[in-house]
Amino acid sequence: MDLQNEVRIIVTVLGFILFVVLCVWAYSKNTKQHFEEAAQQPFLDDDLPSSGKQS
Secondary structure, three states, X not given: OOHHHXXXXXXXXXXXXXXXXXXXXXXXXXXXXXXXXXXXXXXXXXXXXXXXOOO
């Protein structure tokens, strides 16, 4: 094989490994609390006054 194909194979394998690691991290129990807080943040900010113009 030539160098270009070997580089493509390495990049593809590293990309797949990175994807798997990212999926494991995203679905781990350690990040659940952080994601739940981030999901509720738009609703918690409703008490703040709006910066837009009122019609």
